[in-house]
Amino acid sequence: MEARPIHVFSQIYIHLNWHCKDSLPMIHKELEPRLYAFIQEYCAEDDGIHFLQVGGTETHVHLLIRIEPHAHLAEWVGKVKGASAYTMNKQFGPKSIQWQRGYGALSFAKSDSDALVRYVRSQKEIHKSRKLNVLLEKFDG
Secondary structure: OOOOOOOOOOOOEEEEEEEEHHHOOOOOOOHHHHHHHHHHHHHHOOOOEEEEEEEEOOOEEEEEEEEOOOOOHHHHHHHHHHHHHHHHHHHHOOOOOOEOOOOEEEEEOHHHHHHHHHHHHOHHHHHHHOOOOHHHHOOOO
16 A cells, blocks of 8 residues: 655744854855855755745844744754855865854744845844844844
């Protein structure tokens, strides 16, 4: 007897953020576009993770994803952090980027997607103006 696929409806949206080691400004102009492209491609390679937006500042990354119920968030975040650091350090030299332990993860409603995409895209301006959403900036480092 052939196993039947399980069909599940879900709308699980997650806002993630994580910091560079000691919150140092390691994400410089040359590294940033490659890092963000790598993270977007990494999401595309996993059938349980759907990329929405990536952004941040010199000290940290924000990532919006939709996650399937079968995906393991903590495991995936560890892998994307490790793979991105490995790849960036290979391209830019040892210790070009190091991630601090931990991360922040908050769920959000699909109806909030547009506002959160704008928030993530505008990170540099938001941090300059200090009009931060404190909850979205929290992480466990």
